[in-house]
Amino acid sequence: MNQEKYNPVNHCKIIRRRTQSSTTSLTYVGGNLEMPPIDLIIEILQRLPAKTIAKLRCVSKQWGSLLSNPDFTKSFLTCSSTRPRLLFTFEFGGKWHFFSSPQPRNVDEQIVIADYHMGFSGDWYKEICQSANGFIYLYDKQMFKEKIERVPVICNPSTGQKVHLPIVIAKNNDLRSFLGYDPIENQLKVLCMAVAKYNQQTNSREHKVLTLGKGKPSWRNIECLFPHFPKNYKNGICINGILYYIARSNLNTVIACFDVKYEKFRFIQIDEESSILTWFLTLINYKGKLAALVFDQSLHDQLWVLDDPENEKWSKHIFHLPTAAFVVIRSIWATDSGEIVWAPSRWTYPFYVFYYNMERQSVRRFEIKGIEEKALMGHYRPEAIFTFTNHVENVMFL
């Protein structure tokens, strides 16, 4: 909506450009003269934490529909992506628990308080839980035809929503699942495959995909012509609509690249020598590029960054993990500024999160308070903690 005023002689035009409102489908809220324009309301709301947004759905019907509007949830997600949080997920006592905290920013901040989000019944399986675009994929235990079955669940700690998905019907029970997000179609998909031994090699079979958000979710079979074995206990990572995970194929390490939108597989081969001498610990998103934390036999830790995906060219950087106990660390991530972050997978008290600066090769640590006090209360110790940094708050409902 442009407002032009032209005045003669030495009076002036003010041309006001409204970049947002011309494309939004939202209208004035409340028909209330006191209410600022919708653009400004959104500017305010998108800076609020997801918990407050959840409460504000009760303000009025129009506010409820404003907060559910895709334009708003998209705006909110863009804003929350600039302030990613730490999400702590763990299962104990047959329940999944979620806590989150802001990322510790400055050097002076030693302690960070985590807020409790939600909890529901669950089951930890050897696959670790996955995270994409603010949603988490994990398992619940449910009775199904008089048998306890592992049921996949998608949940969103920011809204409290959880969706039970249909059980995967496969020829065997050894499953690998990954959660991917396609930013073009704004769709979450789960990739699942069974692994089986055949001709003395373990490979993936029966590749299935489930798309969320479009009617009743169901598993569809897709094709994968390249037999590979997704590694145990390794998570996948989704960058710009491509889901990456570490796999083995004929004794060589490969990195699977699954295009979430087109549901096609591609593989990055790691040469034989490197496959034998090195151990790919985990994949991370390093400043927008795919990177791998690699452990080699000369006891050096390295960060391999895929600078040139077309030609599969990696740059290698030394990375000193100060603790020898890195084998039990399943949660290693990189911040937007390129710091490597990790947290132990076993509960400790006090519980620390570590930030490693690649340039200075220095580590700082922050204590996370609130988990012991609010959930554990000295009684139980969780099996494993999965810590996700760069968790974005997403107020979208599936």
Next chain:
Amino acid sequence: MSKIIVLKCVGHNPKDFELEEAVAVQFGCIKDLFHSDFDAESKIVVDVPVKFNSYIIGRIVEFCSSRASFSSDRAYWEQDFFHPCREPNQRKRKELIAMMEASEYLGMESLVELTTQSLANYLKGKNPLTIRSLWKVEGDLTAEEEAKALAMGVAKLGH
């Protein structure tokens, strides 16, 4: 001879604000005028819509003048500038909202960001009643509907 921009406020308490170039360039909508063909000697008069009263425009001009005069400790000063609005003071909150709307109209992105952030800080953790009283919104959900909206997530969310 630098140009002078005059902001002409009408309405209840009419007032003209003379701005020097250093101050005026912070107004996104005025910035472009400095590249126009106007004679350097002339005063350029800008009419401000009546809904933005002279007090609010005065506060904005005060903000821009201080900004133009120093650059250090800006973050601290800006916090301080908005401090009165963090108190539970309705008049100050209305002022903050008016400043937000005026700065949006005048094309001052940084001030829009500061004001919206201040309001977000105020609203953080508040319940629906705060919004209703702030903007005179009528709650039109039945008890059932409210329970349903809460069940969508709040009931499961910790405090």
